[in-house]
Amino acid sequence: MHPTETISSDRRWILKGLAAAAMAPLAARAMAAEGLPAPPTEAAAAIATDKAYWADVKRLYAVTPDVVNLENGYWGIMAEPVRREFIRQSDMINYQNTYYARQRAGADFEAVRARVAEAVGALPEEIALTRGATEALQLLIGGYNRLKPGDGVLYADLDYDSMQYAMNALKARRGVDVVKFDVPEPATRQAVLDAYARAIEANPKTRLLLLTHVSHRTGFVMPVAEIAHMAKARGIDTIVDAAHSWGQIDFKVGELEADFVGFNLHKWIGAPLGVGFLYIRKDRLAAIDRDMGDEDFAEADIRSRVHTGTVNFATVLTVPTAVALHQQIGAAAKQARLRHLRDYWVSRARGFKDIEILTPDEAGSYGAITSFRLAGKTSKADNEAIVVKLRDSHKVMTVRRAGVARGQCIRVTPALFTDEADLDRLVEALAVVTGTKTG
Numbered sequence: 490m491h492p493t494e495t496i497s498s499d500r501r502w503i504l505k506g507l508a509a510a511a512m513a514p515l516a517a518r519a520m521a522a523e524g525l526p527a528p529p530t531e532a533a534a535a536i537a538t539d540k541a542y543w544a545d546v547k548r549l550y551a552v553t554p555d556v557v558n559l560e561n562g563y564w565g566i567m568a569e570p571v572r573r574e575f576i577r578q579s580d581m582i583n584y585q586n587t588y589y590a591r592q593r594a595g596a597d598f599e600a601v602r603a604r605v606a607e608a609v610g611a612l613p614e615e616i617a618l619t620r621g622a623t624e625a626l627q628l629l630i631g632g633y634n635r636l637k638p639g640d641g642v643l644y645a646d647l648d649y650d651s652m653q654y655a656m657n658a659l660k661a662r663r664g665v666d667v668v669k670f671d672v673p674e675p676a677t678r679q680a681v682l683d684a685y686a687r688a689i690e691a692n693p694k695t696r697l698l699l700l701t702h703v704s705h706r707t708g709f710v711m712p713v714a715e716i717a718h719m720a721k722a723r724g725i726d727t728i729v730d731a732a733h734s735w736g737q738i739d740f741k742v743g744e745l746e747a748d749f750v751g752f753n754l755h756k757w758i759g760a761p762l763g764v765g766f767l768y769i770r771k772d773r774l775a776a777i778d779r780d781m782g783d784e785d786f787a788e789a790d791i792r793s794r795v796h797t798g799t800v801n802f803a804t805v806l807t808v809p810t811a812v813a814l815h816q817q818i819g820a821a822a823k824q825a826r827l828r829h830l831r832d833y834w835v836s837r838a839r840g841f842k843d844i845e846i847l848t849p850d851e852a853g854s855y856g857a858i859t860s861f862r863l864a865g866k867t868s869k870a871d872n873e874a875i876v877v878k879l880r881d882s883h884k885v886m887t888v889r890r891a892g893v894a895r896g897q898c899i900r901v902t903p904a905l906f907t908d909e910a911d912l913d914r915l916v917e918a919l920a921v922v923t924g925t926k927t928g
């Protein structure tokens with residue numbers, strides 16, 4: 490705004506913009522987010538270490554300089570073009586109000602659904618938007634109607650707590666036996682495959698398996714397709730928790746070989762908080778009940794499997810911009826960069842005194858996230874003390890994770906705005922904390 494312009498002319502300009510924005514078709518508005526760096530042209534592996542390119546990407550994020558934040562597993566902050574779009578959509582909704590919502594939101598939400606489906610490699614009729622992975626997975630686990638009393642359901646220690654609760658709740662709800670087993674540590678791909686094979690073998694009544702693609706506890710990337718395939722051969726359906734994977738790991742939903750998957754959009758796709766989706770393979774819709782007997786949509790319409798009520802319109806309307814940025818940087822480049830950042834600190838810290846890295850260096854078994862613990866330090870208090878020391882003495886933010894059978898640990902999660910200098914700070918701090926170096 491020119492300093493001599495009046496407030497009222499500025500307001501008129503904003504209001505005109507909001508009215509025009511509401512009337513433009515959503516798909517046309519959100520195909521590209523302005524201000525993004527040019528897409529890289531090198532192969533993904535070479536891009537991972539392209540300092541100039543990632544410095545451009547880093548500039549897309551406004552993030553506090555008070556701490557090196559390596560706790561980006563909780564959610565993924567919005568890049569600036571996405572945040573601006575979210576503010577614009579929030580203003581539009583507040584201004585247009587139900588006039589927009591009653592006339593246009595239905596078609597716009599459908600455009601969002603189609604955009605997400607295309608990006609994840611599904612048909613639009615195979616996905617329904619939710620408020621996040623929790624809602625998606627609770628609807629899949631709770632709604633799965635192929636269980637009868639006496640059947641078994643199976644999950645592991647690395648699965649997410651609230652999904653474990655939902656599986657446990659099936660005992661009262663469906664009369665099934667619930668079995669939990671431990672993923673071995675260190676979790677190599679073969680050891681994990683063997684553990685799932687053994688668990689399935691030992692529990693022949695199993696009809697439903699919960700499987701987490703990327704563990705929020707250790708960062709381990711499960712060989713989902715192999716396990717789901719193995720389960721299917723025994724007549725077991727698999728529900729995949731992909732809350733952490735899509736956007737961190739480069740894949741399309743079909744590659745998981747699972748019929749039921751819950752996703753987040755507010756972690757590694759970088760959409761505003763409060764949005765995810767569920768996937769049900771087209772020919773398996775009947776295996777999931779309608780959400781609380783929904784009657785808004787037909788039995789054959791996947792949207793009847795999610796009845797959220799009024800949602801934050803702006804959040805949903807911003808999803809295409811987040812997906813556009815994800816695609817502009819590219820899923821393969823993101824994956825390569827995040828793995829490079831993980832390798833950067835792990836390769837330096839691996840030899841430190843008493844440090845145990847919980848996720849192996851095996852190709853395909855990790856993305857951005859990797860957890861560590863110090864030998865013998867398995868309690869909540871031990872790990873919390875280290876997290877606090879890293880944060881308060883070294884200005885490095887991590888998080889303690891519980892629930893791993895062999896003991897608690899500390900999770901380190903870089904993001905696209907992390908650079909090598911940030912990780913040098915972590916490595917330096919770990920050297921002090923482990924007593925590898927005093928200072």
Ligand SMILES: Cc1ncc(COP(=O)(O)O)c(C=O)c1O
Pocket residue numbers: 562563620621622623624648649701703704705730732733753
């Ligand atoms: C593996 C896993 N599943 C499910 C969820 C739930 O996601 P949300 O809280 O975003 O719904 C999370 C969140 O961190 C997670 O890590």
